[in-house]
Amino acid sequence: MKEKEKLLEIKHLHKDYGNGPVLKDVSLNVHKGEVVVIIGPSGCGKSTLLRCINGLEQIQSGKILLDGEVITENKTKWSEVRQKIGMVFQSYDLFPHMTVIDNILLGPTKVQGRDKKEAEAEAERILERIGLLDKKNAFPRQLSGGQKQRVAIVRALIMKPEIMLFDEVTAALDPEMVREVLDVMLELAKSGSTMMIVTHEMQFARAVADRIVFLDGGEILETDTPEKFFTRPKTDRAKRFLNTFSFHMERERGGKAI
Amino acid sequence: MQDLGIRVLFMGNNFIRLLKGLGVALKISLTAVILSVVLGILLGMVMTLKNPVTKCITKIYLESMRIMPQLVLLFLVYFGLTKSFGINLSGEISAVIVFTLWGTAEMGDLVRGALISIPGHQYESGAAIGLTKLQIYRYIIMPQTLQRLTPLAINLTTRMIKTTSLIVLIGVVEVLKVAQQIIEANRYTVPDSALWIYGTIFFLYFIVCWPISTMAGWLEKKWKN
Numbered sequence: 205m206k207e208k209e210k211l212l213e214i215k216h217l218h219k220d221y222g223n224g225p226v227l228k229d230v231s232l233n234v235h236k237g238e239v240v241v242i243i244g245p246s247g248c249g250k251s252t253l254l255r256c257i258n259g260l261e262q263i264q265s266g267k268i269l270l271d272g273e274v275i276t277e278n279k280t281k282w283s284e285v286r287q288k289i290g291m292v293f294q295s296y297d298l299f300p301h302m303t304v305i306d307n308i309l310l311g312p313t314k315v316q317g318r319d320k321k322e323a324e325a326e327a328e329r330i331l332e333r334i335g336l337l338d339k340k341n342a343f344p345r346q347l348s349g350g351q352k353q354r355v356a357i358v359r360a361l362i363m364k365p366e367i368m369l370f371d372e373v374t375a376a377l378d379p380e381m382v383r384e385v386l387d388v389m390l391e392l393a394k395s396g397s398t399m400m401i402v403t404h405e406m407q408f409a410r411a412v413a414d415r416i417v418f419l420d421g422g423e424i425l426e427t428d429t430p431e432k433f434f435t436r437p438k439t440d441r442a443k444r445f446l447n448t449f450s451f452h453m454e455r456e457r458g459g460k461a462i
Numbered sequence: 463m464q465d466l467g468i469r470v471l472f473m474g475n476n477f478i479r480l481l482k483g484l485g486v487a488l489k490i491s492l493t494a495v496i497l498s499v500v501l502g503i504l505l506g507m508v509m510t511l512k513n514p515v516t517k518c519i520t521k522i523y524l525e526s527m528r529i530m531p532q533l534v535l536l537f538l539v540y541f542g543l544t545k546s547f548g549i550n551l552s553g554e555i556s557a558v559i560v561f562t563l564w565g566t567a568e569m570g571d572l573v574r575g576a577l578i579s580i581p582g583h584q585y586e587s588g589a590a591i592g593l594t595k596l597q598i599y600r601y602i603i604m605p606q607t608l609q610r611l612t613p614l615a616i617n618l619t620t621r622m623i624k625t626t627s628l629i630v631l632i633g634v635v636e637v638l639k640v641a642q643q644i645i646e647a648n649r650y651t652v653p654d655s656a657l658w659i660y661g662t663i664f665f666l667y668f669i670v671c672w673p674i675s676t677m678a679g680w681l682e683k684k685w686k687n
Contacts, residue, residue, distance in 0.1 A: 260586055287592040297587035301605045301685075310601060311591035356587075363591060 210272075211236045211398055212257065212367055217266035219252055219422075226252050228422045230266070234367065234400060239393045241401045241409040241430070244419035245445060250402040251294075253419070254369045257400070258291050271366070287315060290360030294372040296352040298344040298359070304331075305340045308359045316363065323362065330358050334388050350381030354388055367398040374405060386412075406446075410434050418442045470648050470655040471662060479644070480659070483637035484666050490557045490636070491626040495619050497558070498565025505566055506573020520570065527567035533628050535560045540632040553634035561622055568618055576610040577603075609685045616678035620671040627667075637663055 212234040219227035226249045234240050242250045255261040257268055259275070259282045268276045275285045298307050305327060312323035331337040334354050344352055353373055360368060370389065374382040386408045393399060393412050403409055409416060409430065416433040418426040418441075425439050437443045471477050509520045527535075540556040543549045551559070580603055588598035630638040641659045648655045 258590060260589065282589070283592045283594050286590055289590075291587075291590040293583055293587060293590075295581075295583050297583045299584065299587075299602050299606075301609055311593070314597055314601060315592040359591060 209236055210234070211238075211270070212400075213269040213272075214253075214257070215267050215269070217253070217256060217268065218264045219249070219256055219261060220264050226422050227256070227263075230419075230422070230424055232417060232424065232427075234398060236366075236398055237396045239397075239399045239401065239412055239414045240417055241403060241413035241415070242417045242419055243403065243406070243409055243445075248419045249422040250419050251371050254291070254371050254400060254402055258286060258289050258369060283315065287311075287363050288366045290363055290365035290368040292353070292356050292360050292368070292370050292373050294375050296344070296349055296356065296376070298347075298352050298355055300344050303341050303343055304336070304347070304355050307344070307355060308362055311359065311363050327358065327362055330361060334358065348381060349377045350384045353377065353381075353385045357385070357388055357392075361392075367400065368392065370399065370401040370403070372402050372404065374403065406434070418445070420445070468658045470644060470652045470658060473648075476644050477662075479640050480637060480662065480666070483635065483640035484663075484670070486554070486634065487626045487629070487636040487638075488623065488670065490554055490629065490634070491561065491619075491623040493558050494561035494565050494626075495622055497562040498569045498618075498622070499615060501562065501566040502569020503573050505570030506577060509570055509574040510577050524567045524571055527564050532560065532564055532625055533631065535564065536628060536632050553629060553632045556632060557626065557629040557634060561626065565618065565622055569615065572611060572614045572618065573607070576607045576614075579610060580606055613678040613682040613685075616674055616681070620674050620678075623671055623674075624667065637666065 210233050212232075214230060214232045217227050217230040218225060230249075230253060232240070242253065244250055252261060256263050256276075259280065263276055266276075267274050270285065270288060274280075298304075299310070302310070305324065308327045308331075309320065309323055312318040312327075313320050328337060328340065331340060334357075336351060336354060336358075339347060339351060339355075344355070347355065357373075373389075374385050377385065382405065386405065389399070389401065390408075390412055399412075401409070401412065411430075413430045416426075416428055416430050417424055418428075418433065418437075418439070420441050426433065426437065426442050428438070433442070434446065437446060471480075505520065508516050509524075511517070536556065539560050540551065540553060543551060543556075584602055584606070585598055588602045593601065626636070627638050629636060630642075633639075641663055645656050645659055
């Protein structure tokens with residue numbers, strides 16, 4: 205059912221910060237409309253992988269193609285490529301000196317040169333859908349963490365990206381705010397968006413993913429459907445990882461945040 | 463009670479002269495402030511560079527400007543340059559030079575502080591929505607830097623205005639000098655004029671500096687994140 209065209213191709217990607225490789229020969233394809241969830245222990249290179257796709261990190265070798273075009277060359281116009289790749293980060297990264305609506309409209313008006321009225325109307329529609337229309341003129345400091353993160357998602361969405369990257373977007377949130385952000389992402393997934401998600405929320409990963417990619421030590425160890433990965437992981441490392449996690453999940457039910 | 467010192471103020475054009483003196487002080491300090499802001503922004507940007515040479519030079523400059531009392535610097539420029547190099551500067555020009563040198567150092571440090579206080583992910587989230595480097599600076603970094611900087615720069619302005627009272631010592635006829643002249647001229651007729659004249663100057667400085675300080679406080683509160 206996923207016989208759709210390749211949107212993103214990562215080929216033999218190597219990344220090194222200068223003290224040992226972070227990503228070793230990572231190859232991965234993402235198809236249109238597919239939701240790929242990348243999981244793995246801390247420091248395994250998940251976030252780095254996303255950052256490489258968005259050009260926030262230099263890569264040492266390998267290449268990344270978007271729509272069949274190589275985007276990892278020196279002459280890459282990142283400003284253009286990044287319009288097609290939306291990214292949401294872990295830290296609440298709204299621009300603190302702008303209101304919610306100005307945060308959202310900065311990209312469409314300044315980068316894409318869209319008409320402000322038209323973009324604003326669209327922004328309002330999206331804000332209404334996620335229940336934040338009344339915060340339109342609020343400043344980020346007046347919002348909760350979960351609200352900020354949802355606005356950050358809108359800010360990326362309004363650029364109409366072909367693919368959205370989510371880098372542990374709930375990791376810095378208080379537990380009770382995680383859900384509202386994950387719900388927005390679930391809805392996006394349902395509406396057919398192409399997404400790559402790095403997360404530690406295993407139940408969410410299972411619910412949202414078309415495919416799970418298990419990364420450890422900078423290598424892809426396993427790629428599978430969520431059903432198979434979570435019930436019958438093939439590698440020992442994945443098994444061990446999932447075990448430690450279920451331990452964490454027990455503690456979380458006890459009311460303790462990770 | 464006829465001899466109340468305050469009447470000195472209204473004799474002849476004394477009050478007007480005091481105001482003119484204040485004008486000289488303000489002209490010098492504001493010129494220095496404007497130059498300091500422009501040069502300080504440049505200096506502050508240079509100070510954020512990782513280059514060890516610029517780091518060392520700017521550090522020496524900053525520290526020497528801070529360590530040296532402004533009065534010594536004034537004497538150095540006004541008397542020192544004249545004697546040693548035969549450069550003859552007027553008191554006002556010397557004052558502007560000295561306060562610009564000092565203000566640039568202080569301002570540079572404020573700018574550096576404001577620039578490095580912008581977290582790195584602000585640059586990244588700007589880049590992530592496709593903004594170019596220039597746009598990131600224009601729409602994201604500069605506005606935030608200015609927000610952090612403005613209250614501090616305003617405080618520096620009031621400090622500079624107050625410190626210009628030192629220039630009386632290199633013979634610039636500013637508000638304090640005028641005051642001394644008035645007091646001298648009335649020494650025998652109105653012996654307690656000093657209290658009234660200096661008291662007036664106190665209020666003049668207060669009237670100039672207080673609104674500026676208040677504005678700094680107000681902006682700080684308004685922009686508090």
